[in-house]
Amino acid sequence: MNAASPQDLCNVPQAGPQTEWELRLYVAGQSARSVTAFANLKKLCEAHLAGRYRIEVIDLLENPQLSRGDQIVAIPTLVRILPMPIRKIIGDLSNTERTLVGLQLRPAVPMDARPCDE
Amino acid sequence: MSRRPKAAPPLPPRLEKCPTGIRGLDVITGGGLPRGRPTLVCGGAGSGKTLIGMEFLVRGIQQHDEHGVFMSFEERATDLAENVASLGYDLNTLIADKKLVIDQVTIDRGEIMETGEYDLDGLFIRLSAAIDEVGARRVVLDTIETLFAALTSTHIIRSELRRLFGWLKEKGVTAIVTGERGDGTLTRHGLEEYVSDCVIALDQRVIDQIATRRLRVVKYRGSAHGTNEYPFLIDEQGITVLPITAIDLNYPASRDVVSTGIAKLDGMFAGKGYFRGGSLLVSGTAGTGKSSISAHFADAACRRGEQCIYFAFEESPDQIVRNMRSIGIDLENWAEKDLLHFAAFRPSTFGLEVHLSTMLKRIDELKPQAVIVDPVSSFMAAGTDLDASSMLMRMIDLLKTRQITALLTSLTSAGHPVEQSEVGISSLTDTWVVLRNLEQAGERTRALSIVKSRGMKHSNQARELVLSNQGVDLVEVFIGPDGSILTGSARVAQEAADRAAAVAQTSDIARKQATMLRRRKAVEARIAEMQADLAAEAEEVDVTIEMQAQAASGRSSARIAQAQEREQAGDPQTGHHDGDRR
Numbered sequence: 001m002n003a004a005s006p007q008d009l010c011n012v013p014q015a016g017p018q019t020e021w022e023l024r025l026y027v028a029g030q031s032a033r034s035v036t037a038f039a040n041l042k043k044l045c046e047a048h049l050a051g052r053y054r055i056e057v058i059d060l061l062e063n064p065q066l067s068r069g070d071q072i073v074a075i076p077t078l079v080r081i082l083p084m085p086i087r088k089i090i091g092d093l094s095n096t097e098r099t100l101v102g103l104q105l106r107p108a109v110p111m112d113a114r115p116c117d118e
Numbered sequence: 119m120s121r122r123p124k125a126a127p128p129l130p131p132r133l134e135k136c137p138t139g140i141r142g143l144d145v146i147t148g149g150g151l152p153r154g155r156p157t158l159v160c161g162g163a164g165s166g167k168t169l170i171g172m173e174f175l176v177r178g179i180q181q182h183d184e185h186g187v188f189m190s191f192e193e194r195a196t197d198l199a200e201n202v203a204s205l206g207y208d209l210n211t212l213i214a215d216k217k218l219v220i221d222q223v224t225i226d227r228g229e230i231m232e233t234g235e236y237d238l239d240g241l242f243i244r245l246s247a248a249i250d251e252v253g254a255r256r257v258v259l260d261t262i263e264t265l266f267a268a269l270t271s272t273h274i275i276r277s278e279l280r281r282l283f284g285w286l287k288e289k290g291v292t293a294i295v296t297g298e299r300g301d302g303t304l305t306r307h308g309l310e311e312y313v314s315d316c317v318i319a320l321d322q323r324v325i326d327q328i329a330t331r332r333l334r335v336v337k338y339r340g341s342a343h344g345t346n347e348y349p350f351l352i353d354e355q356g357i358t359v360l361p362i363t364a365i366d367l368n369y370p371a372s373r374d375v376v377s378t379g380i381a382k383l384d385g386m387f388a389g390k391g392y393f394r395g396g397s398l399l400v401s402g403t404a405g406t407g408k409s410s411i412s413a414h415f416a417d418a419a420c421r422r423g424e425q426c427i428y429f430a431f432e433e434s435p436d437q438i439v440r441n442m443r444s445i446g447i448d449l450e451n452w453a454e455k456d457l458l459h460f461a462a463f464r465p466s467t468f469g470l471e472v473h474l475s476t477m478l479k480r481i482d483e484l485k486p487q488a489v490i491v492d493p494v495s496s497f498m499a500a501g502t503d504l505d506a507s508s509m510l511m512r513m514i515d516l517l518k519t520r521q522i523t524a525l526l527t528s529l530t531s532a533g534h535p536v537e538q539s540e541v542g543i544s545s546l547t548d549t550w551v552v553l554r555n556l557e558q559a560g561e562r563t564r565a566l567s568i569v570k571s572r573g574m575k576h577s578n579q580a581r582e583l584v585l586s587n588q589g590v591d592l593v594e595v596f597i598g599p600d601g602s603i604l605t606g607s608a609r610v611a612q613e614a615a616d617r618a619a620a621v622a623q624t625s626d627i628a629r630k631q632a633t634m635l636r637r638r639k640a641v642e643a644r645i646a647e648m649q650a651d652l653a654a655e656a657e658e659v660d661v662t663i664e665m666q667a668q669a670a671s672g673r674s675s676a677r678i679a680q681a682q683e684r685e686q687a688g689d690p691q692t693g694h695h696d697g698d699r700r
Contacts, residue, residue, distance in 0.1 A: 073238055
């Protein structure tokens with residue numbers, strides 16, 4: 001899932017346009033939640049990070065020992081490896097606004113009061 | 119119903135237990151934790167939860183070859199290894215030997231955001247992987263409640279925890295789950311709701327600035343267990359839970375008698391000493407000679423070639439040696455011969471339980487036949503009365519089960535009734551010797567009496583205890599005219615008075631005898647005089663009789679002569695005439 005072609009993107013206050021995004025999604029098998037999370041993530045990346053991101057999906061059922069490295073407890077967990085610092089978002093990423101805030105693609109709104117404008 | 123067979127009654131398969139290997143805990147749980155089930159261990163910060171978990175795993179590996187997984191939600195694995203290294207656990211070796219896995223779970227709330235539904239499969243998978251990695255039979259989750267702090271969706275955590283504990287049971291691993299004590303609840307987040315088989319609560323209380331750790335089995339489904347709060351302690355050998363009372367009262371009682379080291383004190387006991395393995399309490403106010411009696415006891419034990427430990431809580435060993443030399447007892451000699459061992463501590467240094475375990479450890483190391491604790495009353499300074507007496511009760515129990523003759527001294531505060539047993543232990547001891555200070559006529563002296571001596575007749579009389587450079591001596595006391603006992607110089611005075619009285623009596627007799635003699639002589643003299651008088655009188659009478667006889671004979675001869683003259687003159691009436699004249 002390597003798509004690294006620089007593209008113009010507005011509304012990215014913290015990550016510069018040239019930034020390489022490296023995301024890792026931890027799942028457990030083909031559970032409904034895992035599938036949903038992957039779909040949500042893919043959609044979001046295409047919308048905001050098209051061509052500048054890479055998603056690595058790790059199935060813990062196959063590689064359970066990998067859970068220790070990134071301190072995975074919950075499934076699904078999305079880890080933003082790059083840009084630094086590491087951020088983790090757990091859940092099926094169904095709330096796109098929160099996911100964007102979590103990935104710092106959108107500034108956290110004071111009081112979290114801003115309504116979803118997607 | 120009243121019969122209570124000791125052997126396991128023929129019941130259907132009982133709950134299988136998993137020995138923790140923690141000293142004392144297996145005793146009060148009747149064999150260990152429920153095997154294949156999770157046990158909740160809850161307590162406040164620093165109450166020893168983590169250590170109980172770690173010792174459970176390490177002992178499992180060492181003693182039962184059951185491998186373990188430690189999942190730490192709080193401490194870092196390296197910190198854990200360092201922390202328990204002081205207890206002699208080499209976690210790194212166990213990890214390298216594939217006997218132990220330490221998995222540290224860190225959830226940094228700052229880098230985590232939740233969005234949408236999730237579960238804790240990650241945790242399950244991690245745990246499962248760790249268990250499979252070493253073939254673990256024991257698992258510790260310490261402290262899983264941190265999840266509540268890290269994640270916001272408590273409804274998810276709750277349902278996942280319920281699933282986790284069910285899953286652990288399915289896996290058949292024996293687990294310890296720790297939890298922070300909450301306000302009014304066993305755990306802050308109600309973990310006891312999920313873990314219902316066995317709950318153990320830990321507690322650390324500070325009373326009078328001395329902390330004591332306690333452990334209580336809150337519940338244990340399907341098993342009998344001790345319900346009390348048991349003190350426990352953490353030392354370099356790990357955790358020791360101390361059952362307050364011995365499980366049974368079945369120690370053997372020796373018929374042997376050992377000397378007290380004081381010949382005259384031996385004489386006050388019908389058996390000529392204390393029973394071996396018995397416990398002896400010597401109580402008295404300050405300066406009544408308790409330590410001196412202890413020293414004699416130590417000396418006597420060492421003379422018999424026995425090992426003796428002198429636990430001193432008031433004086434340093436050197437001071438004891440010096441002081442006892444002044445009464446002619448050379449304790450240093452025995453110390454050099456490795457028969458006498460001193461162990462001196464400040465009573466306030468540790469809590470009571472640490473004291474007990476320290477003493478016990480020393481006793482188990484040296485296996486002495488005699489032990490001196492001087493004085494037990496100092497434990498009062500290290501805990502409450504109740505704690506002190508329960509600790510001493512256990513100590514006496516432990517000594518008895520080991521057949522160690524124990525001499526305990528106890529300081530009575532002045533003005534206290536002697537019969538009020540100082541720390542409530544007089545009923546536990548077999549022999550009780552009371553020392554008293556007597557003050558009379560401006561002088562202090564010491565009196566010794568035996569209050570009780572189980573299984574042995576003893577003298578009921580008080581003796582005066584005299585300390586000299588020959589050691590302790592007991593002197594019979596005098597009973598004064600008013601029934602009080604006389605000691606010291608009063609006794610000496612009484613002795614002198616008695617001697618003087620005896621002397622006076624002797625001279626009185628002599629005087630009377632002399633008077634008698636004189637009187638006898640006088641009487642005899644008078645008798646002699648009277649006899650002389652009598653003799654003189656008798657003599658006079660005789661003389662008179664004789665004279666009269668002579669006179670009579672003189673006259674008759676004259677008459678005869680006259681008659682003859684008359685006859686010759688031829689006058690026959692003359693005879694008649696003579697008769698008339700007579």
